[in-house]
Amino acid sequence: MDEKYFPEKIETKWQQHWQQTKAFEVTEDDPRPKFYCLEMLPYPSGFLHMGHVRNYSIGDALAWYKRLQGFNVLHPIGWDSFGQPAEQAAIKRGVNPRDWTEENIVHMRGQMQRLGISYDWSREIAAHRPDYYKWDQWFFLKMYERGLAYKKKSPVNWCPNEKTVLSNEQSSGGVCWRCGAEVEKRDLEQWFVRITDYAEQLVEDIKQIESSWPEKVLKRQRDWVGRSEGAFVDFALKDSDQKIRVFTTRIDTIFGATAIVLAAEHPLINELLEDSPLKNQVLTFAEKVKADKAARGRTVDEDEQKEGINTGVLAINPFSGESIPVWVANYVLIEYGTGAVMSVPAHDERDFEFAQKYSLPIRRVIERISHGQESIAHDATSEDQSIAMQHAFTEYGILVNSGNWSGKLSEAAIIEMAKQAEANGFGQAAITYRIRDWGVSRQRFWGAPVPIVYCETCGMVPVPEKDLPVELPERAEFTGSGESPLAGVADFVNTTCPNCGAAARRDTDTMDTFVDSSWYFFRYCDPRNESAAFDPEIAKQWTPVDQYIGGDSHAVMHLIYTRFWTKFMRDLGLVSFDEPVKKLLTQGMVTNRVQGTDEWKAMSKSLGNGVDPDEMIAAFGADAARLFVLFAAPVENELRWSETGIEGAVRFLRRVYTMVWRWNERLANSSTVNAVPEPSAGTRALRRKTHQTIAKVTSDFEDLHLNTIVAALMELFNEVSAVEAEPASATDAEVFAVREALEALVLMLAPFSPHAAEEMWQHLGHPGGLLDSGRWPQADPELAQREELEIPVQVNGKLRSRVLALPEVTEEELRQAALSDEKIRAFIEGHEVVKVIVVPQRLVNVVIR
């Protein structure tokens, strides 16, 4: 053992030791309680970046902590290895995506091992291997069987850069989640998964995870699902049998409807205008709106003008019997609700703006309830009302100008009017959702093939389970044309119908890679199962995941898909809970200064502000890097990279290491010292600090306040350094206190810097290694308690003095001690003491006048 701290030496040594002893491999056959610690699986791009390092350092700290506490900790890793970059590499450089991916995995696995992350490598999985994606296909078929996977032609998001379709979640904000390109709309026939069937549960079950997932993630999921309570109302058309169905959350404002407005894509437009002289005008307008939308993608310009055209058709308000015009306008979305709205300018900002522009009547039908007023005796005239309005009044209030409904409150009217609509057959209460079905087809090679065959006579035929997996061909031609490369592989496409045996063709699209990551952590439980995705009984022992750690960029992609998938698996009977992840931590970004600027941005190759983990390990060691990453900021905050900061971490490790070495011999020679014969003030203080630190660190671990844990360990170390005795001449009491402090320090450092901790643990006389002989230290509350307290004394809330007192001091004694304190007496002199506030064990405040 070396006296000096050489990280490269001890890190290699312990990494080998862990590998040889299979230190982190776990089995189900274990009496200890389980803990499932999971980090988001990486895409094998070829290189770990600092965001990965942070992610895995957090997870590993928790895994070690739980292990030392006696849990059977499942801590696995794998590869989200299907996807776009492999295919881009193939297109650009002509490499085989499979070789490229496998090489990247080898390299990144090496990097993880050099970081010393304690994974159970025996459970490693990779999405691109047939033994994995076979089960993606199996799940797809189960969904198909149940009508949850279906094919339809519809306008979809198309990334012109990557030449593939994207789901709504992947094109949130109108841009491709991966490359940032603006998405276009294209009409294509695609596979969809009915995530909308689970929309209600996706909102409702948030209750189960409310306190243990970050609010910002839950909020984005709620917004994304976009649950909205309201009602459908059918407006019959004058001179026609047709009717138009609208969705509204404000049926209470229906007497104020002065138009019906349709989206440009509304299917009824053509029919309505059959014999209308305005037909051409309206259709031209609708075409223009559609063209504008296509050009813009999903984004909306802030100063985009509302535009519309009157169709000349009249609709009848079922409540009032009034005839109102039907318009087509650009501000109504076909994707939401029914693609048609009733326009109530007085009570909706958009309708108000539209009505002003086209001089539609603005009729006020809701009044603010003024103070003390329960109802309005008479309806004000509509003329009076419309003149007064500068803005739409969008709040709830009391109904006016609403026939029999006048005088009702909005809340009641919303419920009762929907009931009346239902009773009379022209509508009903309804809930709509913003979320759309998940488009899973991708026109790519590097993914799991959709297991469907098309037969001339039998039509669409699912591949039988026994024929899975539908394997990807060895190679394909990457033209970058936008059609799936699989379409060009004759051996793949041409097959026989599983039904009738006739010649047939395979589906040539592959599945969204988010399918792979929706259920992967169940596969870790039973990774080599050849007859099922996983054995439910085995998965039951590990899942749900106790702690999941990753970036928040997946808040409405992976994290919503995996919640959906779990609910589907529950309905298949594979799992018995609703939510796959008990606790979620979204770590902050790792940023670095952009050269020559004052800006801190996420590390990236293109900005040239990246830091290579390998270089960092070579320069400072994995232990110091991990310690710094966890110390520099709270885990959920942005982490600003600092070269000098990591040097500080090295310094700390070196100092602890030197200290252990300094005492090591003396501690080894007095291993029989157990009792504490004559505790001096110094040893009492050290023991107190030790036990206070154990208590603080243990509680901070439960909330993953890792930065303050490191600070506390540094404080404990500083206290050990303050021991003045030389090891050789130290008393038994001092030796005992130092041993207790150093052992606790090393054990608690293990989650942060495991290699150094293992090495020091050995120095301290434990040959077996941390997992053999180390146990998380226990805090003794009595030892942590101070025997003498320093009580601050305030005068009128300002700190003026301090008095010493025993913890069991009475209020009255404390009061007297404060009042007789010399400094306090000087302040009180010449004043009246109004009162004295005594907070036991905390402080005294003397109020004077």
Added chain:
RNA sequence: GCCGGAGUGGCGAAAUUGGUAUACGCACCAGACUCAAAAUCUGGCGUUCGCAAGGACAUGUCGGUUCGAGUCCGACCUCCGGCACCA
């Protein structure tokens, strides 16, 4: 525009139920060691007045509650993030 989150030293950040604001680290300054530098060690380090003892002022701004506010309440300002015609 709407919704979230956050504003504390030069910097990253600490601070139980309201109870000693600035722990821990980085940077910086001084000293020791050295021919010198680096490394290491020791000490200092919110602002300000003071030789000192000590005082005044400080947690984005203004106000409030309280014996006492970084923490609670109200209004506002700024920054970051998300969503954006969702009827």
